[in-house]
Amino acid sequence: MPAKRSLSKQKTSLTMAITPPAEPTTKGERTRAVLLDAAKRLFVSQGFHGTSMRAIADEAGLALGGIYNHFGSKEDIFVAILAERHPFLIVLPAIQSAQGATVEVLVRDAAGRMIAELSQNQEFLNLLLIELVEFEAKHIPMMFDTLFPPLMEFAQRFQAVHGPLREIPLPIILRSFIGLFFSYFITDLLIGNLLPAEMKSGAFDYFIDIYLHGILAGE
């Protein structure tokens, strides 16, 4: 009778770190990191249900069974990606390092930093869309608790710096600031390469401009 092996089905921590994961040191940590990166690439380009465990194993360069030494299931892999590779890990440092003595300068600086980071990481949007479409946002609450405080802290700086805001609740100002990026990137995906450059070049600057001043000329 064979002895039962103890499979270390490591549960991904459900509290999220704001700092990126530490550099993997042991062989196991390195393999785990390779798996997460491989799965992330495939999920981003094919979706969650469109990606097989075999495809992840191939992309990571190991056998299918080897995955289960690191993750208990395919969903566990996705959750780990959200927790350890999610786009907000990139966005938060960018937003927190923003500088500006007025609201306008602060917003432009924060938005510029975020766009610079996010444009290099196009997968940020897809991971979130997969979460919304294929998981009905069920993992969002676990992310929310750690993301909300620093975001609100940023929003507070809107009020602290010089420059009057119109009478809009601060949470709405923050929400619409974040929404700006969805607005920009999703319409960018929709128009794709179909449009003349005039509708794309410098578009984000105009988006920020509208966020700050609106489309109407002052009377």
Next chain:
Amino acid sequence: MPAKRSLSKQKTSLTMAITPPAEPTTKGERTRAVLLDAAKRLFVSQGFHGTSMRAIADEAGLALGGIYNHFGSKEDIFVAILAERHPFLIVLPAIQSAQGATVEVLVRDAAGRMIAELSQNQEFLNLLLIELVEFEAKHIPMMFDTLFPPLMEFAQRFQAVHGPLREIPLPIILRSFIGLFFSYFITDLLIGNLLPAEMKSGAFDYFIDIYLHGILAGE
């Protein structure tokens, strides 16, 4: 040896009608409509790859093989939904019927009509997100040709009515107007039920307000 059945793999028209599909009359048309509605419900809640042909058959109340009398593949069903049930069929009439003698009134009227329609049809966003995530937006070009002209026509009305716009290219104004809805609905999905009502109630009115006037108080 069974005789080979002639499968009527009806191709969905690749040009899109702006008018909704005609009321189904024949038995076959009714079954087809039932299949599209069933598949749409499942796609919206589980994604494309997360929905099986058997599930669609069950939801529609027929056998698996029966689906293929109406559609050649699962993807064909999705394409037919995009072409005949897609959200823009709802949005375009709303936008075209908008009234207003000034830009501000026109924008508020159009946005109000769109939100009213879209809030009743929460699936509108998910269908588009599925297209973006699971199909990498490959069906968008077929939709674009028919959607772009009426949208630009609407944008032209921005200029025709009284009320000066800031110096922003018209395509950008249109794009950011459309983006407003992604901004609103996606942030709504993200915050879910986690937030106090204060951040949600009347939020869209504020979004429109920011679109028109920006967050900064005039100096």
Next chain:
DNA sequence: CCTACCGATCGGTAGG
């Protein structure tokens, strides 16, 4: 439109 299947592939686990 159904029953009965196919080639293949699915997510996950067996013993070693």
Next chain:
DNA sequence: CCTACCGATCGGTAGG
């Protein structure tokens, strides 16, 4: 006793 896998196969399901 642990880790990090392997080749092979489990029970079921995929699109057609």
